[in-house]
Amino acid sequence: MRVGVYYFSATGNTLAGLLMLKKALEELGHLCELKPVEKQEPGSLSDAHDLVGFASPVFYGQPSEVLLRFIRTLPRQEKLRPAFIILCSGAPGGTLGSRELLVDLLVQKSFWVLAELVLLGEDSHPLLRRLRYLLPFHGDGRPDERDEAIIRRFATELVEAYRAFSSGERPSVPYRPILKCFSLLGWRLSILLRKSLMAKVLDANRCDGCGLCELTCPAEAIVMVKGKPSFKLICAGCLRCVNFCPREAIVFRAFKKLDRYRRRAALILSVLL
Numbered sequence: 001m002r003v004g005v006y007y008f009s010a011t012g013n014t015l016a017g018l019l020m021l022k023k024a025l026e027e028l029g030h031l032c033e034l035k036p037v038e039k040q041e042p043g044s045l046s047d048a049h050d051l052v053g054f055a056s057p058v059f060y061g062q063p064s065e066v067l068l069r070f071i072r073t074l075p076r077q078e079k080l081r082p083a084f085i086i087l088c089s090g091a092p093g094g095t096l097g098s099r100e101l102l103v104d105l106l107v108q109k110s111f112w113v114l115a116e117l118v119l120l121g122e123d124s125h126p127l128l129r130r131l132r133y134l135l136p137f138h139g140d141g142r143p144d145e146r147d148e149a150i151i152r153r154f155a156t157e158l159v160e161a162y163r164a165f166s167s168g169e170r171p172s173v174p175y176r177p178i179l180k181c182f183s184l185l186g187w188r189l190s191i192l193l194r195k196s197l198m199a200k201v202l203d204a205n206r207c208d209g210c211g212l213c214e215l216t217c218p219a220e221a222i223v224m225v226k227g228k229p230s231f232k233l234i235c236a237g238c239l240r241c242v243n244f245c246p247r248e249a250i251v252f253r254a255f256k257k258l259d260r261y262r263r264r265a266a267l268i269l270s271v272l273l
């Protein structure tokens with residue numbers, strides 16, 4: 001079986017989980033190719049894969065806008081194509097509603113979603129990550145070796161689900177439309193935050209004009225103007241720029257002290273640069 005996974009990962013957690021999945025599938029004798037959507041031509045999906053995965057972190061109760069935009073550009077598949085989804089949240093239960101949004105979009109494009117994997121990742125929100133120790137379960141350091149067993153089990157289930165699909169069965173994931181309320185609330189909250197005192201701004205005194213933010217922004221929402229970044233309105237809200245700026249020069253309007261998440265920055269930069 002040849003598996004292709006189209007993914008977005010702002011700070012590396014989703015990608016770390018995918019690397020474990022790739023290893024597990026390869027150990028089972030299957031091929032797995034990881035394809036960052038930022039590097040794909042809009043609307044293009046390889047025919048070389050028997051099974052297609054779509055993976056994303058959760059941002060404010062929804063799959064990332066970067067992945068959703070990519071899927072929207074895809075043509076309707078000529079015949080029903082088997083697919084699976086992977087969602088990575090920063091809090092337990094954080095994926096509520098995101099599954100339904102992703103399934104809706106994929107069904108429109110003639111994909112059949114036969115399996116899903118939910119991963120818990122360390123919180124990458126520079127303000128919310130301070131709250132993580134208040135939760136009985138939080139994702140500090142994850143995904144890590146604790147998740148390997150879950151991911152291995154998922155790899156085996158995926159192979160079985162694909163075999164069932166190929167022999168005419170239609171295995172599916174749970175689908176509860178009511179959960180989309182959480183995503184709707186998250187969407188409203190994200191708009192409010194992006195326009196409020198939590199809007200990101202540049203601390204020009206700290207910025208040395210290195211251009212990393214412009215190079216790594218997945219939405220082409222940053223343009224260097226006279227050696228300093230200027231933010232466009234089309235931002236996908238992933239906060240990669242806030243987390244990864246080496247000079248900590250991108251801040252929130254009302255909050256200068258942020259807890260940036262950089263654990264897997266080198267992993268992401270190795271894929272993108």
Ligand SMILES: Cc1cc2nc3c(=O)[nH]c(=O)nc-3n(C[C@H](O)[C@H](O)[C@H](O)COP(=O)(O)O)c2cc1C
Nearest residue numbers: 010011012013014057060061089090091094121124
């Ligand atoms: C802007 C933003 C919003 C987030 N919103 C949520 C959320 O609504 N629910 C949740 O569980 N985690 C949320 N998180 C945490 C991320 O989903 C989590 O850290 C994820 O593992 C990041 O994956 P990545 O490293 O692949 O980008 C948010 C993170 C950011 C930066």
Ligand code: SF4
Nearest residue numbers: 207208210211213245
């Ligand atoms: S990454 Fe930071 S220091 Fe570099 S140009 Fe962007 S804001 Fe300035």
Ligand code: SF4
Nearest residue numbers: 217235236238239241
């Ligand atoms: S401007 Fe920053 S938050 Fe917006 S899409 Fe680009 S990297 Fe993500």
